[in-house]
Amino acid sequence: MSRIGVFICHCGENISRTVDVERVAAQVGKLPGVAFSTDYKYMCSDPGQNLLKKAIQEQKLSHIVVAACSPRMHERTFRKAVEAAGLNPFLCEMANIREHCSWVHEDKEEATAKAIEIVGMMVERVKKNRVLPTITVPVTKRSLVIGGGIAGIQAALDIADCGHEVILVEREPSIGGHMAQLSETFPTLDCSQCIMTPKMVDVANHPKITLYTWSEVELVEGYIGNFQVTIRRKARSVDEDKCTGCGVCMEKCPIKKIPNKFDCNLGMRPAIYVPFPQAVPNTPVIDRANCTKFKTGKCGLCQKVCGPGAIDYEQEDTLVVEPVGAIVVATGFDLYTIDEKPKGSAIKGYGEFGHGKIPDVIDGMTFERLASASGPTGGKILRPSDGKEPKQIVFIQCIGSRAREKGISYCSKVCCMYTAKHTMLYHHKVHDGQAYVFFMDARTPGKNYDEFWRRSIEEEEAVYIRGMVSRLYQKGDKIVVMGSDIAVGVQVEIEADMVVLATAVQPQKGADSLAQKLGISYDKYNFYSEAHAKLRPVECATAGIYLAGACQGPKDIPDAVSQASAAAAKVMTLFAKDKLEREPIVARVKEGGCVGCFACKKVCAYGAVEEKEIRDRQGNLIKVVAYVNPGVCGGCGTCQATCPSKSVELDGYTDEQIVAMIEAL
Amino acid sequence: MTQPIDTSIYAAVTAAIQGEAKRILSEGQVTAIVGYAAARRKGSAQPIVISQPDDAQKLIFTPACVNNLAVYLTKAKKEIPKTGKIGIVVKGCDLKALAGLMGESQLKRENLYLIGVPCAGVLGSTIQPDTELTSDSIAPKCTECNERMPPECDFVPAVQVPVNQGLEKKYAAEIARLEALTPQERWAYWKEQFSKCIKCYACRQVCPFCFCEQCLCDRNKPQMVETTPRPAGNFAWHIVRAMHLAGRCAGCAECERVCPMDIPLNLLNRKMAKELKELFEHEAGFEVQEKGPLNSFTDKDDQSFIK
Ligand SMILES: Cc1cc2nc3c(=O)[nH]c(=O)nc-3n(C[C@H](O)[C@H](O)[C@H](O)COP(=O)(O)OP(=O)(O)OC[C@H]3O[C@@H](n4cnc5c(N)ncnc54)[C@H](O)[C@@H]3O)c2cc1C
Numbered sequence: 001m002s003r004i005g006v007f008i009c010h011c012g013e014n015i016s017r018t019v020d021v022e023r024v025a026a027q028v029g030k031l032p033g034v035a036f037s038t039d040y041k042y043m044c045s046d047p048g049q050n051l052l053k054k055a056i057q058e059q060k061l062s063h064i065v066v067a068a069c070s071p072r073m074h075e076r077t078f079r080k081a082v083e084a085a086g087l088n089p090f091l092c093e094m095a096n097i098r099e100h101c102s103w104v105h106e107d108k109e110e111a112t113a114k115a116i117e118i119v120g121m122m123v124e125r126v127k128k129n130r131v132l133p134t135i136t137v138p139v140t141k142r143s144l145v146i147g148g149g150i151a152g153i154q155a156a157l158d159i160a161d162c163g164h165e166v167i168l169v170e171r172e173p174s175i176g177g178h179m180a181q182l183s184e185t186f187p188t189l190d191c192s193q194c195i196m197t198p199k200m201v202d203v204a205n206h207p208k209i210t211l212y213t214w215s216e217v218e219l220v221e222g223y224i225g226n227f228q229v230t231i232r233r234k235a236r237s238v239d240e241d242k243c244t245g246c247g248v249c250m251e252k253c254p255i256k257k258i259p260n261k262f263d264c265n266l267g268m269r270p271a272i273y274v275p276f277p278q279a280v281p282n283t284p285v286i287d288r289a290n291c292t293k294f295k296t297g298k299c300g301l302c303q304k305v306c307g308p309g310a311i312d313y314e315q316e317d318t319l320v321v322e323p324v325g326a327i328v329v330a331t332g333f334d335l336y337t338i339d340e341k342p343k344g345s346a347i348k349g350y351g352e353f354g355h356g357k358i359p360d361v362i363d364g365m366t367f368e369r370l371a372s373a374s375g376p377t378g379g380k381i382l383r384p385s386d387g388k389e390p391k392q393i394v395f396i397q398c399i400g401s402r403a404r405e406k407g408i409s410y411c412s413k414v415c416c417m418y419t420a421k422h423t424m425l426y427h428h429k430v431h432d433g434q435a436y437v438f439f440m441d442a443r444t445p446g447k448n449y450d451e452f453w454r455r456s457i458e459e460e461e462a463v464y465i466r467g468m469v470s471r472l473y474q475k476g477d478k479i480v481v482m483g484s485d486i487a488v489g490v491q492v493e494i495e496a497d498m499v500v501l502a503t504a505v506q507p508q509k510g511a512d513s514l515a516q517k518l519g520i521s522y523d524k525y526n527f528y529s530e531a532h533a534k535l536r537p538v539e540c541a542t543a544g545i546y547l548a549g550a551c552q553g554p555k556d557i558p559d560a561v562s563q564a565s566a567a568a569a570k571v572m573t574l575f576a577k578d579k580l581e582r583e584p585i586v587a588r589v590k591e592g593g594c595v596g597c598f599a600c601k602k603v604c605a606y607g608a609v610e611e612k613e614i615r616d617r618q619g620n621l622i623k624v625v626a627y628v629n630p631g632v633c634g635g636c637g638t639c640q641a642t643c644p645s646k647s648v649e650l651d652g653y654t655d656e657q658i659v660a661m662i663e664a665l
Numbered sequence: 666m667t668q669p670i671d672t673s674i675y676a677a678v679t680a681a682i683q684g685e686a687k688r689i690l691s692e693g694q695v696t697a698i699v700g701y702a703a704a705r706r707k708g709s710a711q712p713i714v715i716s717q718p719d720d721a722q723k724l725i726f727t728p729a730c731v732n733n734l735a736v737y738l739t740k741a742k743k744e745i746p747k748t749g750k751i752g753i754v755v756k757g758c759d760l761k762a763l764a765g766l767m768g769e770s771q772l773k774r775e776n777l778y779l780i781g782v783p784c785a786g787v788l789g790s791t792i793q794p795d796t797e798l799t800s801d802s803i804a805p806k807c808t809e810c811n812e813r814m815p816p817e818c819d820f821v822p823a824v825q826v827p828v829n830q831g832l833e834k835k836y837a838a839e840i841a842r843l844e845a846l847t848p849q850e851r852w853a854y855w856k857e858q859f860s861k862c863i864k865c866y867a868c869r870q871v872c873p874f875c876f877c878e879q880c881l882c883d884r885n886k887p888q889m890v891e892t893t894p895r896p897a898g899n900f901a902w903h904i905v906r907a908m909h910l911a912g913r914c915a916g917c918a919e920c921e922r923v924c925p926m927d928i929p930l931n932l933l934n935r936k937m938a939k940e941l942k943e944l945f946e947h948e949a950g951f952e953v954q955e956k957g958p959l960n961s962f963t964d965k966d967d968q969s970f971i972k
Pocket residue numbers: 146147148149150151152169170171172175176177178179182184185186187215216217330331332333334335364365368414418421508510514548549550551555556557558560
């Protein structure tokens with residue numbers, strides 16, 4: 001006979017405002033099997049938990065129902081308390097009378113009646129809970145980091161410095177990400193390359209880091225502590241072990257005029273190339289789409305000039321499988337291209353700003369390349385159209401961002417600051433030039449950030465115009481920018497030589513398909529979702545996977561680096577133990593009913609279902625049935641929904657329990 | 666208008682399978698063969714399992730050979746496959762059931778010797794066995810059949826493959842009629858049909874795909890489907906049946922044939938098959954498919970129902 005204890009939480013007033021908690025306690029106290037019921041202001045607080053523990057001991061309770069908030073919030077808290085009082089933690093269930101009841105209802109009478117039903121259902125369910133032993137699984141103390149921008153680099157270095165092996169996967173030929181493209185960085189204006197390249201070199205030289213550039217994650221199997229990751233190493237056409245990075249091949253390659261993506265297509269590169277001189281690794285790749293050898297079979301010059309014989313036209317993609325225990329996702333961002341409406345996207349284009357049509361309308365990253373000492377103009381601000389120095393320059397902020405009607409409602413966070421930086425860089429380089437900025441608000445929270453922004457106005461003489469631009473068009477060699485100054489209430493028209501658009505920060509292309517491979521969730525923009533916006537900002541809801549950098553939302557470098565170190569700390573916490581305890585809420589097969597159709601095996605996303613032979617004592621095969629490996633099962637219940645004969649069930653969610661809950665209504 | 670159907674192939678097919686059966690039994694290639702033999706009433710046929718070469722002469726193939734013998738390999742006669750490699754006489758529709766069973770780990774191709782039979786059609790379930798095969802007496806499923814020659818068998822008699830002579834597709838016509846009704850009228854139609862069910866579970870017993878040892882309808886802890894033949898429980902059973910067979914049903918129409926209450930069970934099966942074809946481009950066929958549409962997911966799947 002069960003002696004169930006029910007504890008009704010007021011949640012301050014969150015619950016008790018709309019639910020008569022005392023009446024709920026009194027009513028459920030009368031249910032068969034309930035030995036004790038009470039209510040308390042904050043069940044999760046220390047005194048609340050002590051109340052629970054004391055009642056278990058004094059009342060000799062056998063099962064517990066805590067009626068409070070969502071189990072996502074505090075199930076772990078109460079199970080721990082129950083365990084401390086000597087009961088198996090899985091004999092404790094939560095009834096959600098906050099999110100499912102008090103928060104969504106106004107009528108106290110009705111909400112109370114509903115709360116009684118919710119608790120009554122959980123009483124019936126918990127009666128049939130079994131004692132479950134905790135499952136321990138081994139932890140592979142190696143980590144995968146996906147994305148070699150500043151966030152991925154920082155996470156990899158931190159984890160590796162702690163003595164654990166790291167596999168860093170970058171899909172471009174070099175690590176570095178967007179930070180490698182920047183000229184100087186706010187809020188201090190130190191040169192981006194100067195602070196970035198040493199870190200890139202550290203990665204290359206670190207004995208604990210294996211770097212796979214020009215590579216992508218193909219398949220992720222397994223679970224926290226025990227992932228198997230298949231990585232596609234795209235054919236580089238250059239043997240990394242032989243290449244010394246001398247660069248003769250790049251000098252001799254007759255194809256010279258391929259727009260370099262790294263320079264935002266302003267500079268040119270050969271068909272065999274490294275994206276920038278400080279690339280790590282300094283091993284070129286052949287761009288097969290543009291290489292004469294691959295197109296026509298002729299040429300082959302690079303192979304002839306390569307001293308160590310590193311060029312290999314026959315190279316094929318290879319797949320490597322790496323066992324890892326944790327994954328840090330740091331795939332960063334992309335800038336919104338505004339020329340036209342992106343295909344298949346809900347986001348509307350910004351054709352009215354002429355990007356892609358008027359050559360001297362560029363985006364912020366292109367400006368970074370112009371301003372960069374190692375950029376295509378050697379750091380001179382010159383117009384792409386005719387190479388002249390622009391004397392009037394207009395910056396327009398919030399292109400794409402904060403425009404609900406156009407499809408993006410978030411703020412890209414970095415544009416106010418980098419536009420301020422751009423006006424300074426411009427003023428430093430073009431002393432007689434004038435910069436104008438169209439902006440909606442200046443958002444400059446952060447240490448020394450507002451000071452930085454003020455400096456651009458007060459010392460560097462940028463003219464800030466509060467208002468949006470309605471249209472711009474080419475007139476001779478000028479670009480006419482028409483907008484409004486809402487502070488003064490007048491229309492303004494500026495004849496500019498160059499226009500820089502601060503376009504929205506968006507997730508990388510393909511961010512959603514990577515998320516599907518990893519089994520992590522993402523929002524409607526494809527930014528990856530953290531497990532809890534406030535309390536678990538670097539973890540994914542999928543155990544063992546962590547987030548760093550702009551792939552989770554727009555971020556500047558200090559934020560990306562902090563988050564990367566935080567993710568690394570989470571990985572190291574995981575690796576601090578040899579074995580990992582995990583929830584034993586897993587599926588079990590009732591072998592008597594199982595007919596071995598393996599529908600369960602086909603649907604199990606975790607690969608937890610195996611085939612098991614049942615033999616008699618003489619060793620004759622009786623039948624083959626399904627077996628769920630408890631270490632692998634993620635407790636999703638998909639098999640249970642699929643099994644035609646109802647022969648596999650999730651502990652705590654058995655058909656018997658679900659039906660008992662329905663019948664309690 | 667009644668059209669005659671050419672049944673001249675059946676004699677040649679019978680002779681050929683007798684010869685092949687005798688050969689493989691005497692050579693020890695198989696331990697037993699599941700096929701058809703003449704039954705007591707004139708012109709009728711019944712399933713038979715033979716294991717002696719001399720019994721091969723008992724095998725026949727006629728328009729009365731209606732049964733889907735696949736069921737004898739899974740549950741009804743489970744001990745037969747245990748004896749070794751088994752020969753089985755299969756029509757095209759039956760072969761689809763075998764392919765499905767292989768995909769669901771119930772049978773292995775290497776344990777079977779498939780004796781495929783070219784088929785001009787079998788008689789409908791309400792027709793006397795010695796009736797002439799015509800466009801009226803033919804089973805409805807045969808009016809829609811395009812698989813008169815079972816592919817990839819170990820043996821197929823060398824006779825000219827009969828062609829489907831442009832018979833009116835009976836299920837398609839009936840589905841079109843039902844689809845034209847309002848949801849209320851359709852509901853009323855199925856309600857009436859299902860209310861006739863007496864829960865004898867003959868449809869389940871005869872279906873090769875109902876191979877569960879403990880059908881969920883027989884479970885009582887908890888009871889999922891009411892056991893007495895009352896409207897709610899009947900509905901539950903028929904929905905379970907339709908959903909469990911969706912994408913798997915071979916269209917052999919055995920369920921419909923055995924139903925003592927004449928419930929048009931294969932009509933529902935065909936409708937489900939049509940839905941799956943439209944939604945997932947899936948058809949139960951001769952290929953052993955690793956995953957059915959209801960236990961796989963691709964990003965091309967129709968998601969419109971979520972929004
Ligand atoms: C114009 C501009 C100016 C800026 N100026 C400043 C500044 O002055 N100061 C400042 O603090 N911040 C600045 N920022 C912000 C800064 O660029 C970002 O904070 C920083 O780059 C984020 O780093 P990350 O590693 O998260 O992403 P990224 O730099 O985008 O790196 C992501 C990396 O992951 C790789 N990757 C993506 N997908 C995959 C995949 N599927 N598999 C493998 N690899 C993948 C990419 O190739 C890339 O190398 C600026 C941003 C812009 C747009």
